[in-house]
Amino acid sequence: MRLAVGLILLAVIGVGIAVSLGGIPFGAPKTVIGDHYVDSARDDTGATNVVTSVVVGYRAFDTLGEVTVLFVAALGLGAVLAAAGGGGGRSGVEPASLILRVGNAFLFPLILLFGAYIFSHGHLTPGGGFQGGAIIASAFLLVYLSSPGKRISATRARATESLSGLVFVVVGLLGLTLGAHNFLANFLPKGVPNTLFSAGIIPVVYCAIGLKVGSELAGVVDGLMEETG
Amino acid sequence: MIIVVSLLVLAMLAAAVAALVYRDLLSAVIASCLVSLLASILFLFLQAPDVAMAEASIGAALVTAIFVITIRRTKRYEE
Numbered sequence A: 001m002r003l004a005v006g007l008i009l010l011a012v013i014g015v016g017i018a019v020s021l022g023g024i025p026f027g028a029p030k031t032v033i034g035d036h037y038v039d040s041a042r043d044d045t046g047a048t049n050v051v052t053s054v055v056v057g058y059r060a061f062d063t064l065g066e067v068t069v070l071f072v073a074a075l076g077l078g079a080v081l082a083a084a085g086g087g088g089g090r091s092g093v094e095p096a097s098l099i100l101r102v103g104n105a106f107l108f109p110l111i112l113l114f115g116a117y118i119f120s121h122g123h124l125t126p127g128g129g130f131q132g133g134a135i136i137a138s139a140f141l142l143v144y145l146s147s148p149g150k151r152i153s154a155t156r157a158r159a160t161e162s163l164s165g166l167v168f169v170v171v172g173l174l175g176l177t178l179g180a181h182n183f184l185a186n187f188l189p190k191g192v193p194n195t196l197f198s199a200g201i202i203p204v205v206y207c208a209i210g211l212k213v214g215s216e217l218a219g220v221v222d223g224l225m226e227e228t229g
Numbered sequence B: 001m002i003i004v005v006s007l008l009v010l011a012m013l014a015a016a017v018a019a020l021v022y023r024d025l026l027s028a029v030i031a032s033c034l035v036s037l038l039a040s041i042l043f044l045f046l047q048a049p050d051v052a053m054a055e056a057s058i059g060a061a062l063v064t065a066i067f068v069i070t071i072r073r074t075k076r077y078e079e
Helices: A002-022 A033-045 A050-057 A061-082 A098-120 A129-146 A154-177 A203-227 B002-021 B025-045 B047-073
Strands: none
Touching: A050 A061, A050 A203, A061 A098, A061 A154, A061 A203, A098 A129, A098 A203, A129 A203, A129 B047, A154 A203, A203 B047, B002 B025, B025 B047
């Protein structure tokens, strides 16, 4: 009986999906918005990277939501780990090998610089705040692996995260009063395309996102590394 | 070009199946890391360097590290 009901339901769902998907011409462009972005993104936002012009230009408000989702996820993980009884430190962990320690001392500043380059040049080259922030967090992961006793200052990480989140929102509110009177309107001069100081608020917002994501993910790794020895 | 992409996809499939089959969870995590790494190379070939960068740094580095740390705190072998 249950099997028959399940099969009937499955058939109904299958027919529904087939009917609704059958009418879609796959491969044919259905909207003109994509072409519009590719054609006029550079003039509209001043960013030469079209992906960035969509993420921080046309759809900047969605990006604020994404950043909020990441923040809530990191907060939830921190709450769960705190409830699980962390805070015991990392005693009894054997030191890392010489290769890892020396390699980390050499690579750590370079990875940080690369991450900062990725998020500050998000409007010119591929990449942006999320990618640059993840690269910075992986640099901190390397530090934790090479010297297990080391900790980042949780206060400083939280301050960096909150301040950069605040910068994002304040830039959005400034767009409400200055410029086009929209939330996150591009009120700064767009400048010459293909130069570092161009595209108005986009580099400012991407630097804020990069610092926020970097400190957030480094905090997540820090919370998990706690008491793993 | 199409040969390189097909080889990448086949290697990804093999690594994904390996991640499912392994009883040793550490090996499974390394296999899933390989899936992410190959996916990021594939994204680069498909001309999506933005996605490739995110996949390499988050999928291959951070997620693998989080899984390895979790295995260290729990059990290494599947029952």
